[in-house]
Each structure stands twice: as C-alpha cells, then as structure tokens.
Amino acid sequence: MNAPRLSKQVISLALVAPLLLFLIVFFALPLVTMMKSAVSDPVAARTLPATARSVSSWNRTSPPTVEMQAAFVADLRQISDDQLFGDLVRRLNSAKSGFRTLMPKTRKAALDTAGSIDLVALDKRWGDISYWQAVSVAASSKITDRNLLAAVDLQRDASGAIASVPADASANKAIMLRTFVMALTVTGACVLIGFPFAMIAASVDGWKRQLLLGAVLLPLWTSLLVRTAAWFILLQDRGLINSVLMQSGVTSSPIPLIFNRAGVIIAMTHVLLPFMVLPIFSVLIGIPKNLMPAAASLGAHPVRAFLNVLLPLGLRGVVSGSLLVFMSALGYYITPALIGGAKDQMISSVIAYYATGAANWGMAGALGLVLLAATMILYAIYLRLSSERETSP
Amino acid sequence: MNNPFIRLEEVSKSFGLLTVVEGLNLEIGKGEFISLLGPSGSGKTTILMMLAGFENPTSGAIWAGGKRIDSLPPHRRNMGVVFQNYALFPHMTVSQNVAFPLKMRSLPRAEVKERVGKALDMVQLGSLAERRPSQLSGGQQQRVALARALIFEPEVVLMDEPLGALDKQLREQMQLDIRDLHRRLKLTIVFVTHDQSEALTMSDRIAIFNRGKIEQIGKPSDIYDHPSTQFVAEFIGETNLVWGTVKSMEGGTARVQLPAGQQVLVETATDLGPNSKVCLSIRPERIKVGRREAAGNNITAAVSDIVYHGDHLRLIARSDGQSLIIKTDRSQPTLSIGDEVQLSFLSSDCWVVRP
Known part of the structure; x- marks a missing residue:
C-alpha cells in the first residue's frame, strides 16, 4: 500500500471517528454490559x-x-x-x-x-x-445460565438438570408469546390499512399526494408520548370515539377501548402506520404507470390485475414495511403501559420492571438477550426468503 | 367506407376546460393499417386511449364490429395494446408475460403452452422464453410486447408510439417486421406516431391530427403529393410555401402572381376566383436546376447556401426575396454560393393548400 492511499484511509477513518466513538460508547458498550450482566454472577x-x-x-x-x-x-x-x-x-x-x-x-x-x-x-x-x-x-x-433459563421459564432442578418452572411461576414465555402475537396483529393491521392508503397516495399527484403523505408524516414528527396520550383521551369511556358512537345510536353503553388489548392495538397501529405506508409507497411509485392499463387491455379484470401485477410488485414494500413495524412493535413499552391493562403488557415492560423496579439487571439483560435473539432469527429468515425470491426465476 | 369495422361518431374529449378531441368522425376498415399522425398534444393518443377504454369520451359514440363499445371496460374490449415503453410485467418471465392474456381467459394449460411457443417463434424470441424483461434489449422487449398483444388474437391492435424508444436502425427493422405481421395475420392496426416517415412507410392510410381534429386523411402518397392544408404540407416531409395572388384562371390552370411580381402556373381542381390570395406548396425534390421550356415554370434565383447530405445536395436559393429549398442529386454541375441558377418546376408540382 502506498503512502497517499494510506493517508486517504486515515482521513476517511478520521471522518467516521466521531460516529464510531459515539456508537461504541453509547451503544456497543452498554449493549455488551447488559448482555454480560445476563450471565455474570460474581x-x-x-x-x-x-x-x-x-x-x-x-x-x-x-x-x-x-x-x-x-x-x-x-x-x-x-x-x-x-x-x-x-x-x-x-x-x-x-x-x-x-x-x-x-x-x-x-x-x-x-x-x-x-x-x-x-x-x-x-x-x-x-x-x-x-x-x-x-x-x-x-x-x-x-x-x-439462571437468568437466561428463567427468561424462558426454565430452571435447574436440584440435580442440575434443566426443567420447566412450575406453571404458577411461569410468566415470561406467556408474555413473550403475547408480545409476538400483539406485534403480529399490529403488523397485519398496518398492512391492511397501509397498502390501500399507499396505493391511493401513489395513484394521485400534486396537492392530493402531498396531503395524503402529510397525513402520514405529521404524526411521525409528533412525539410518541404525545400521540399515546392523545389516544388515552380519545379511547376513554367518555372520550370522543365512545361519545360519537353513543350519540349516533350505534351503541347504548360505551365500548371498552382503554386498558384492554383493542386499545393497545389501535394506538400502536396508528403510531407505526407510517413505517408501513412509506416503504410500500416508495415501491409503488416506482412501478410503471402503464402496467395496470396493460393488464386490463390484455383481458384482466381489475381484481385479477391487482392480484397478478400490482400486489406481487408491491410485495417488496409490504415485506420491508412489515419488518420495520414488527421489529418496532416488539419493543413497545410506553403505549401498552399507558393504554393497556395488566394483561396487555409486553416483554419490554417486564424488562423495565427488572431493570428499574427489582434492580435485577441480570434478569433484564437475559430477557433482552432472548428478545434480541428471537428478533435476529426472524430477520435472518426474512433475509433468506427475500434473497431466494430474487435469485429464483 | 363500406362496412367499417371501427367507427367513431362525433367523439369529443375534454379534460376540465381543455378540449383535446373535438367532434371527431373516423372509420377504420377491417384489416386496415391506419396511422394517427400529429404533433404532441394533437389528440391522437387520446383517441387511442378511448379505443382501448382507458378514457371515456365526453360525448359521441365508438362502435367496433357493430357493437357500441365506448362504455365497455378495457378488459372486455378484446383489443391488443402495445405501449410506448412496452409495459412488460417485470416480475414475470418472457413466456409468463406472453401467456398472461391467455391465463386471464382461463385457457387450458397445454393450449397456453403451445400458443406461447408459437407466438415467441413468430417474433423470433423462442430462445429467450425464460428470461426476465430486464435482461432483454429494447428491441427484444418490443417484440415481447408485440407477441403479448397478438397472442389472444385481438380484433384490433392499438400501438402507441411503439418504436419511439428504439434507435434508428432497429426502428426501421421493426417497421418492416410490423408491416409484415400486419399482412400475414391480416391485422387491423391503429398506429399512433409523431414520426412522419414511420407513418408513410407503414400505413394503408394516414390521419393527420392537429388540435384535436383530423386535418387530412388518406393514402400516404395522396397526403404527401396533395396536402390539403398548409399544416399538412409542412408536417409531412419538407416543402416550400409560397403566397401569391390569382391573376387569371384558364381550364385547370391558374396564373398566380408572387409578391415580387413573378408569375407561376398552377394546376388546380378548384376554381379560384381572380385576386384571391392562395398558398402554394412546392416539394423541394420537384424543383430542378436548369431551364426546361416544357416545365411551364422557370425562375431565376441566386444560390445562398449549399448543404451536403451524402446522397443528395440541398440548395437554398433566393428569388425576389423568396427563399426556396431545392433537393438535387449530386450530378449537378458544381455550384457555389452566390451563383445565379435557373430553376424549373411543372405546373402540376405546385399545389394549392388551405392556410
């Protein structure tokens, strides 16, 4: 390697050094410490x-x-x-x-x-x-391995063999499962709402598109806490939604929307919707405008044209949007804490309890590690699937 | 026309305040190759979109094969459309693209396979069946689009500037290929283009569009030799437009005085009143260098420019303040700028056009 090239590399290293330093000190080190605390027991x-x-x-x-x-x-x-x-x-x-x-x-x-x-x-x-x-x-x-085992409701019995904890003491596995189910529900809701929305936004132009995208982006620029607090007010028994429903005669008594699963799903879907709409929108906008007319001229009914042309082409956006939403939803804490009931808490609230309430950093780290591992496995599956789809004819 | 296959009756189309097509009447025969030619914004593509069903006429009616179709959705019109940018489905292979119309018609799998093979052979793409459109060249993509639009044996094939994105050589090859397919399969083709040479080479008839109306419709040779309006004369090929005043009219020949005083003889079928102002179109290749007594019109001009074009020379000559373009072969005795030349043309080469 010659001298000018070396100095060029030194300069580029110096340029990324602040970021690198920041990431090491405030991201990598705490992460490693937390992971270590999950298994260390000195x-x-x-x-x-x-x-x-x-x-x-x-x-x-x-x-x-x-x-x-x-x-x-x-x-x-x-x-x-x-x-x-x-x-x-x-x-x-x-x-x-x-x-x-x-x-x-x-x-x-x-x-x-x-x-x-x-x-x-x-x-x-x-x-x-x-x-x-x-x-x-x-x-x-x-x-x-006590913390890691406990995180998935296992323990070592007297002889040192791994065994399940008694049913009345096991909670983590159920909460982990609940977390995945809730994240999956939110992702599904986001796809169902986000895809048609992105389709409309991609098909209009000018001020209409600006308005639609603004409607998606504006909440994104608002603090998560503020949005959750707004839902807290809207979902009350005497909140806007229930009073409209009762005044219009749809229901005679308020529908319970707060401190239950439905409320959490509604609020989380709203908060995470932009992460679904934007990737789908950016994929749809890249699809040539004349493909749908072409499909129609070749004899495809609009529904079949959608299923055969637009949906497969937009799927890439749906997949990356789903990944974004699902991963974010897995770690949600504030929204379930404020809007959910005791049975709607997700794994992050358990981690928060161990970290700040019980001062059991080992358990907090172990739960975090398990969550990270589960997420990584899902991500790996996604990568494998998406690369297969690209290479297969 | 006896028994036209497609008939447009007083068709108008407006987008908001903008009228794109106005009171259009057009008849297209079965097996005919008709080109809709005009500058951009002249309404030719809108006509095609209305035929395909992507746009609905604001007023008027469209008939095809004896049925009124202007309210039918596009997927029930059975018209093959070839788009400007091919509009191939990027997530499907070449054979899946070509099979698409048959799949939409729920044909048995064996038949689909057989017909796709035939269609790909027809456009010489049999070996590329499993490729994706992105792996093909522009010309190959165009041929896939063609095969896809023809495989379901549509009653009409609509083509929207299909060759616009190809380079010149490939375009000329595709022009011949499409003309060949038209003859072999006896297709009815409506071909939209803004390229006049494309329209002249391929069409049975050309409709010249200007501002939402048909300016002239007819065989390519009629349109080239006898343009009816100044717009057509200028849009198709190159022409010299000369203004003058009718002095006298004898038989089918008018004597027209040009502004500077020269008089030319013009053959015309219409009776022109004395002192009426007329616009004459004279094609550059009809003007000969050198005096010909039999030609009827001989004028003197000064060469102001000579442009070499390989197969021909182009002279710019001025005569009494009137600039003329002359296309001449290279066997002409050497001329140089400033030389005085004699120009001659027949009275039948002057054509009176409406302004």
Whole structure:
C-alpha cells in the first residue's frame, strides 16, 4: 500500500471517528454490559469464598455438613461492606425467597457471637436443603445460565438438570408469546390499512399526494408520548370515539377501548402506520404507470390485475414495511403501559420492571438477550426468503 | 367506407376546460393499417386511449364490429395494446408475460403452452422464453410486447408510439417486421406516431391530427403529393410555401402572381376566383436546376447556401426575396454560393393548400 492511499484511509477513518466513538460508547458498550450482566454472577462467589470451597465436595442432596456451616458463618463475618451484603442478599433471594429475612438475621448472629453457631437452631430454614442448594449454586460459579433459563421459564432442578418452572411461576414465555402475537396483529393491521392508503397516495399527484403523505408524516414528527396520550383521551369511556358512537345510536353503553388489548392495538397501529405506508409507497411509485392499463387491455379484470401485477410488485414494500413495524412493535413499552391493562403488557415492560423496579439487571439483560435473539432469527429468515425470491426465476 | 369495422361518431374529449378531441368522425376498415399522425398534444393518443377504454369520451359514440363499445371496460374490449415503453410485467418471465392474456381467459394449460411457443417463434424470441424483461434489449422487449398483444388474437391492435424508444436502425427493422405481421395475420392496426416517415412507410392510410381534429386523411402518397392544408404540407416531409395572388384562371390552370411580381402556373381542381390570395406548396425534390421550356415554370434565383447530405445536395436559393429549398442529386454541375441558377418546376408540382 502506498503512502497517499494510506493517508486517504486515515482521513476517511478520521471522518467516521466521531460516529464510531459515539456508537461504541453509547451503544456497543452498554449493549455488551447488559448482555454480560445476563450471565455474570460474581457476587456470591466473591463474598462467600470459603463456602464455595467447602460446597464443592457436597453432593447437594445430603444434609449440610458442619464444615459448610462453619465456612458460611466465617464468610459472613468477613463481609464488612453493607452494600455488598445487600447485593448478596438480593442475589440469594432471587434464587429462593426467604433469604431477605434469613440473611440479616444470620449475619447479626454471626457478628454477635464469636464461636461456631448452630444455624438450624438459629433458624429452622437452614435445615431446609433447598436454601443450601441456592447458596451452593450461587457461590460455586461466576457465570450463570439462571437468568437466561428463567427468561424462558426454565430452571435447574436440584440435580442440575434443566426443567420447566412450575406453571404458577411461569410468566415470561406467556408474555413473550403475547408480545409476538400483539406485534403480529399490529403488523397485519398496518398492512391492511397501509397498502390501500399507499396505493391511493401513489395513484394521485400534486396537492392530493402531498396531503395524503402529510397525513402520514405529521404524526411521525409528533412525539410518541404525545400521540399515546392523545389516544388515552380519545379511547376513554367518555372520550370522543365512545361519545360519537353513543350519540349516533350505534351503541347504548360505551365500548371498552382503554386498558384492554383493542386499545393497545389501535394506538400502536396508528403510531407505526407510517413505517408501513412509506416503504410500500416508495415501491409503488416506482412501478410503471402503464402496467395496470396493460393488464386490463390484455383481458384482466381489475381484481385479477391487482392480484397478478400490482400486489406481487408491491410485495417488496409490504415485506420491508412489515419488518420495520414488527421489529418496532416488539419493543413497545410506553403505549401498552399507558393504554393497556395488566394483561396487555409486553416483554419490554417486564424488562423495565427488572431493570428499574427489582434492580435485577441480570434478569433484564437475559430477557433482552432472548428478545434480541428471537428478533435476529426472524430477520435472518426474512433475509433468506427475500434473497431466494430474487435469485429464483 | 363500406362496412367499417371501427367507427367513431362525433367523439369529443375534454379534460376540465381543455378540449383535446373535438367532434371527431373516423372509420377504420377491417384489416386496415391506419396511422394517427400529429404533433404532441394533437389528440391522437387520446383517441387511442378511448379505443382501448382507458378514457371515456365526453360525448359521441365508438362502435367496433357493430357493437357500441365506448362504455365497455378495457378488459372486455378484446383489443391488443402495445405501449410506448412496452409495459412488460417485470416480475414475470418472457413466456409468463406472453401467456398472461391467455391465463386471464382461463385457457387450458397445454393450449397456453403451445400458443406461447408459437407466438415467441413468430417474433423470433423462442430462445429467450425464460428470461426476465430486464435482461432483454429494447428491441427484444418490443417484440415481447408485440407477441403479448397478438397472442389472444385481438380484433384490433392499438400501438402507441411503439418504436419511439428504439434507435434508428432497429426502428426501421421493426417497421418492416410490423408491416409484415400486419399482412400475414391480416391485422387491423391503429398506429399512433409523431414520426412522419414511420407513418408513410407503414400505413394503408394516414390521419393527420392537429388540435384535436383530423386535418387530412388518406393514402400516404395522396397526403404527401396533395396536402390539403398548409399544416399538412409542412408536417409531412419538407416543402416550400409560397403566397401569391390569382391573376387569371384558364381550364385547370391558374396564373398566380408572387409578391415580387413573378408569375407561376398552377394546376388546380378548384376554381379560384381572380385576386384571391392562395398558398402554394412546392416539394423541394420537384424543383430542378436548369431551364426546361416544357416545365411551364422557370425562375431565376441566386444560390445562398449549399448543404451536403451524402446522397443528395440541398440548395437554398433566393428569388425576389423568396427563399426556396431545392433537393438535387449530386450530378449537378458544381455550384457555389452566390451563383445565379435557373430553376424549373411543372405546373402540376405546385399545389394549392388551405392556410
């Protein structure tokens, strides 16, 4: 490589450097951190080193040995940092509830007395093997698949094999499924509304087209929160929609539109519609104007001409629009949170709960990772399908 | 015309305040090749669109094969249309494109296959059947469009400047190909073009359009030799237009005085009153260099320009303030700019046109 070419490359690198730096600091690093927090589990191993050593020979089914108990008490005495202790309690409690009260009680006893302590006598929960199993799992490894498994409603049982969590405790899989179903519904609604709209917008010109496209673009320039709040007002029992329906005699009592699935779908469809209309519009506008007249002159009824000519040609726009809408819908948070009921929350609200409510970044990261993986798989399928369609004759 | 196949009766078409076609009457015979020729905006394409059914006449009636068709939707008119930019379906292969009209008519698959093969052979594209339109050249795309418009044996084939996008050589080849198809398949073809040479080479009849009306309709040779109006004379080929005043009229010959005083003899079928103003059209190739006593008209002019055209020379000569174009062969004795020349033309080569 010669010198001028090298300097040219340095200059182009310098030009993209700000963007690159921005992306690394504010996108790549947080993403990696979140993903790492999904599998990293260092707190127990760090705070309970002696316990970790002594449980390595334990078979996890027999009653806890005296050495284990002594090592555990010794470890507790070593923890001087209250915040670190808090992290440990939270970690253990997330594996088995009960530690939140058990741990401070045990630590207090450990600090108050100098010698060995009979933990089972202190609290009979220490006689329960499952507590020791939780401590053992937490202390013996710095990485864990617990969060990832929990994200898809799986757990490791006492023997370490992967098993489903009990039906009453499983929620993530149902919420994930609900998220996909809702995103799919919104995508379908957007296609049904967006395709005819894009067709009309592409067939007129001048001020009419400007008006139609403006009607699509204007909401796009408005904040998502404002639009959601507007739907919040419109969908009320005494809101505009219900009062019009009741005054016109269509219904005698208000149709429940808010805090349920219908309301969320309506609002999300409206918010995401531009992402469907614009790709379809841009594809339709590129289709030569004389194809439909040509089809008609060759004997095609308008419906058949649409099905045989316009629809297959516009499909590329429908597919990319659907992808945009579906991917965006998967991560929706504000709209379901404001307009939906408890049964209409999507996976992002669960992630938000773990991240900000329960301060369980591991679970938040794991759920995010699962969502990312599912989305990537769908995207890969889309790429495969679209490339196949292009190459096949 | 006896028993015309297509008849347009007082057809008018307006878009808002703009009248594009006004009170048009036109009859087209079965098996005829008629060209609609005119400048852009003269209404010729609108006529075609009304025949195809893409536009409805504002008033008037269109008949085809004894049935009134002006309210029929395009897909029920059974007319093959060849569009300016071919309008091939980009997502279908060549054979799928050609099969489309048959598929729309729900013909059995075996028959579709056989007829598509025949149609592609007819336009010499059998080997490209599985290609996409985007993989074909302009001329090949045009032939696919042609095959697609002919495969369902339409009663009429409408062509909207189908050769406009091709280069000159290919265009001339396609002109001959289309004329050949017309003769072999006995097609009725309505051909819209703004290219006068295209219309002259291909048509049985030409209708010259100007501002939504037919200016003149007739055989190519009639239109070229005997243009009825100044517009037609200028639009078809090249011509010299000369204004003058009728001095006297004897038999079928009028004596016309040009502004500068020269007098020319003009053969005309119409009786021209003395002192009436007339416009004369004289084709450049009809004027000969050199004096001919038998020619009837001999004038003196000065050469003001000579343009070399390969197969012929073009002289620009001035005579009494009147500029004339003369097309002459290259065997002429060498002339140079400023030379005085004798020009002669027959009284039958002067044609009186309406302004």
